[in-house]
Amino acid sequence: MSFEEKMLETKHIFKGKVIDLDVETVLLPDGNKATREIIRHHGAVGIICITAANKIVLVKQWRQPLRKSTLEIPAGKIEPSEKDPLKTVKRELNEEVRLSAKKFEFVTSFYTSPGFADEKMFLYRAHELSAVENSLPRDDGEFLNILELSPEQVDEEIKKGTICDSKTLMAIWYWKMNRIKE
Amino acid sequence: MSFEEKMLETKHIFKGKVIDLDVETVLLPDGNKATREIIRHHGAVGIICITAANKIVLVKQWRQPLRKSTLEIPAGKIEPSEKDPLKTVKRELNEEVRLSAKKFEFVTSFYTSPGFADEKMFLYRAHELSAVENSLPRDDGEFLNILELSPEQVDEEIKKGTICDSKTLMAIWYWKMNRIKE
Numbered sequence: 247m248s249f250e251e252k253m254l255e256t257k258h259i260f261k262g263k264v265i266d267l268d269v270e271t272v273l274l275p276d277g278n279k280a281t282r283e284i285i286r287h288h289g290a291v292g293i294i295c296i297t298a299a300n301k302i303v304l305v306k307q308w309r310q311p312l313r314k315s316t317l318e319i320p321a322g323k324i325e326p327s328e329k330d331p332l333k334t335v336k337r338e339l340n341e342e343v344r345l346s347a348k349k350f351e352f353v354t355s356f357y358t359s360p361g362f363a364d365e366k367m368f369l370y371r372a373h374e375l376s377a378v379e380n381s382l383p384r385d386d387g388e389f390l391n392i393l394e395l396s397p398e399q400v401d402e403e404i405k406k407g408t409i410c411d412s413k414t415l416m417a418i419w420y421w422k423m424n425r426i427k428e
Numbered sequence: 429m430s431f432e433e434k435m436l437e438t439k440h441i442f443k444g445k446v447i448d449l450d451v452e453t454v455l456l457p458d459g460n461k462a463t464r465e466i467i468r469h470h471g472a473v474g475i476i477c478i479t480a481a482n483k484i485v486l487v488k489q490w491r492q493p494l495r496k497s498t499l500e501i502p503a504g505k506i507e508p509s510e511k512d513p514l515k516t517v518k519r520e521l522n523e524e525v526r527l528s529a530k531k532f533e534f535v536t537s538f539y540t541s542p543g544f545a546d547e548k549m550f551l552y553r554a555h556e557l558s559a560v561e562n563s564l565p566r567d568d569g570e571f572l573n574i575l576e577l578s579p580e581q582v583d584e585e586i587k588k589g590t591i592c593d594s595k596t597l598m599a600i601w602y603w604k605m606n607r608i609k610e
C-alpha cells in the first residue's frame with residue numbers, strides 16, 4: 247500500500263531567496279483531510295575533501311538559525327542554471343575553499359528532512375586536490391574560515407558540538423568507513 | 429573569528445503545526461545588512477532497530493513534500509512536554525513500530541539543514557526489542573506499514589530511491605560500521 251495523499255489545494259505562504267513555503271490541503275487514504283506544511287528548496291551539494299596529509303577540509307561559518315558558528319564540509323545551493331550537481335560541486339569547491347580536484351566521486355544523495363522539506367543534498371568526494379589559480383567571488387554576506395582537521399581533531403569538535411550537521415557527520419563517517427576498508 | 433551576525437529585526441511570517449517561519453534582518457561583520465529565512469522546529473528523534481535476525485526495522489509512509497512513499501527508520505517530533513528525547517524515542521517506538529526495548533544507546537545528534545532550519549535530530553539505537561503489549565494510538569492522518577529488511581534488501585531500496593533520507597542512511601551506515609567492527 248502506498249497510502250498516497252491527494253493534493254486538494256495549495257496556499258503559497260512565502261517566496262524567499264533560499265526557501266518557499268506552501269501549505270497543502272490533502273485527502274488522506276481514509277477520506278479525511280489534513281494540511282501539510284512544505285518547504286520548497288532547490289537542492290544543495292556537499293563535498294568531502296581529504297588532503298594528502300589525511301585531514302578533512304572544513305568551513306567555519308556563522309549559522310543564524312542555530313545562533314552559533316559551526317564547522318561543516320564545503321557545501322552550497324544548486325543554482326537554477328546548474329542542471330548537473332557536479333557543476334555546483336566544482337563552483338562551491340572554488341568559492342568556499344579555493345580548491346580544484348582532478349576526480350570527483352558521487353557518494354550518495356538524500357533528503358535532509360522529508361517530513362516538511364523537499365531539499366535534496368548530493369554528496370561528492372573530491373580527489374587529487376590542488377589550490378585554484380583563479381578564485382571565484384563568494385556570495386554577498388558570506389564570511390568563512392577554512393580549516394583542515396585530523397580524525398582526532400574531528401572527534402573533539404563533534405564532542406564540543408561545533409561539528410553538528412548531518413552532511414558533515416555523514417562525510418566523516420564515510421571517511422572512517424573508507425579508512426577501515428583500506 | 430566567529431563572523432557573528434547580529435539580529436536587528438525578526439518578522440514572524442508563519443506559525444504552523446510542525447514548523448514556524450521567521451525572516452530575520454541581520455548585521456553582517458562588514459557592516460552590511462542581510463536577511464535570513466529561518467525555519468523553527470521543535471526537534472525530532474530517529475531510532476535504529478536491528479532485529480535478532482539481523483534486519484533493520486523501517487516504516488513505509490507517504491511523504492507529501494517528495495510526492496512519493498519512502499522507507500525510513502521510526503522517527504518523530506519531540507512534543508513540547510518531552511524534555512528528554514529518550515521519552516520521545518520510547519513513545520515513537522511504540523506508536524510507529526509497536527516495539528519496546530530493554531536498552532537504549534545514544535548514537536549522535538545533528539542539525540538536519542543548518543543553513544535555513546534549527547531542526548535538531550537525536551539518533552538512538554534500541555537494543556533487545558520485543559512487541560509491545562499496549563499499543564499507543566497513532567497521530568491523526570498517520571498511515572504506515574512496518575517492514576524488516578536485510579542488508580542486501582536495504583542496498584536495493586537505496587538504489588531504487590525508496591530509502592532516501594539522511595537519518596535513515598546514517599542509521600544504515602552506523603549498522604554497517606558496527607558489522608565491520610564485530
